[in-house]
Amino acid sequence: DSGVTQTPKHLITATGQRVTLRCSPRSGDLSVYWYQQSLDQGLQFLIQYYNGEERAKGNILERFSAQQFPDLHSELNLSSLELGDSALYFCASSPGTGGYEQYFGPGTRLTVT
C-alpha cells in the first residue's frame, strides 16, 4: 500500500459526459501527478501540482483539467468524453517538486461507452 488513495476504482460512462477523478496523496506529500495508461499510448504524464499550484504539464488534452485543493487532495476533470479516453488513470505523489520518489495510487479505470 503506497498511501495514495484514488476514487472511484471503476467508472463507466457514456461519450460526451464529464467525470471527476479524485486523489489523496500520501500524508506529508505536497506534489500530485496524474498519468493516463492505455493500451495504445502506454503511460503518459498528464500534469503535476505542487502545493496547490500547477508545476508541470505533459500530454494533457484541453478537455481535461485538474486542480489541487488546500488540503492537498487533487481532482482530475475529464469532459466531452470520447471512446479513446477509456484508460487507467493513475495519481502519484511525492514529498517535493523533484519527483524522484513518486508513489502511485491503485488507479481509476475509466470506461467510456
Added chain:
Amino acid sequence: GEDVEQSLFLSVREGDSSVINCTYTDSSSTYLYWYKQEPGAGLQLLTYIFSNMDMKQDQRLTVLLNKKDKHLSLRIADTQTGDSAIYFCAEKAGNQFYFGTGTSLTVIP
C-alpha cells in the same frame, strides 16, 4: 515527446538473474527510474538513479546507467516467481516524465 524504449517480453528461470534493458533519447535526463506493475495494481517504485551516477545497488536490484549510450538496465538477482510483473523504465527530463512501454517478465518455476 522523448522516446524511452524497452523490449516487450523476458522469460527467465527461477533462481537465475534477470536483466531488463531500456534506452532513452533525452541527454538532459536528471533522474531515471524503474517501476514494477503487478496485474490490477498501480506502479511500485523499485529504485531510481541520478543521471550523474553509474550504478546503484539495492539488495537484489542493480541499476546500471551508461550515459554515453543512453542505456539503463535493471538486474534482478536470484529471480523469484513473485518478481513476475511488468517493469517500466522512466526518465525525468526538465519537468516532464517519460515512460517506456514496459517489459513483461515471466519467471518460470
